[in-house]
Amino acid sequence: MTKNDEFPLQQFLPYLLNQAAEESSLEFQQVYKNRYGMLRTEWRVLFHLGIYGRMTAKEIGERSKMHKTKISRAVQRLAERRFLTRDQDEKDRRLEHLELTTAGQAAYRDLRGVAERYDVKLSATLTPEENRVLRQALVKLARMSPDA
Template sequence: MNDPTQSGFDLQDFLPYLLNQAAETASRGFQDIYRSRYGMTRTQWRVMANLGKFGAMTARDICITSHIEKTKVSRAVAGLEHEGLLARSPSSQDRRAEVLSLTDKGLAVFADLGREAISYDRALRARLGQQVAGNLNLILRAVISETNGSVGDYGE
């Protein structure tokens, strides 16, 4: 590895770069599943995963728990609703907010993708080794909470 500019900088050791590459390769395979099978976006999948886990919640709640920007959530919700996977009902406490929940169809899709996700994750961890995978899990959380010094709106 020569370095004509003597800069001493190597992209291949730059943590943000490595993280992005790793995230991309790790995500690709699962993305293919929810995209080809249900034509879903990553954000849609994430929104669905939240509703699947927590039941009913507002868009705002999703933003907070998942650090997804609100415009992304808004559009993902619109898409999921259009596909009949999600339903909105007005909030009784706040007429601006809407309570979101998965429809039966949405629950079925989530059940399917949840299963796939679990086995995908399991396979990935197996390839890395349980020890290493657990380690990675912890470190990533550290990375996420570091630097994440709470910015405008709510996160992100």
């Protein structure tokens, strides 16, 4: 009783996207986890600060679409480990400007290198067309602006 023609689960986009996302994240995850004890939210915050420089938790939330509690906890852990500093805004004391420490910048540069090489490796499994169209389609699905 093999009735495998009922629904193409492997073609269902949310399923397919999750499978591909999980699988393609594994190797990079090993690195930021083993090398710096970071979680996914933490490398994301780290990268935002590394790329865009000094910014507030709110701004990170707007760019990354992560929930503010995730960001709050990631910032806490990164601050404990001295990867970033928190600096209260003088005019609006609700705001905290976050900035990478030297150690944070070093970790960022290191992981950025890993990410760059890993992305090249992943891209190599796809044709040029697949690479181009894939990224384009993903951006649409994530409803993100292509640059940002």
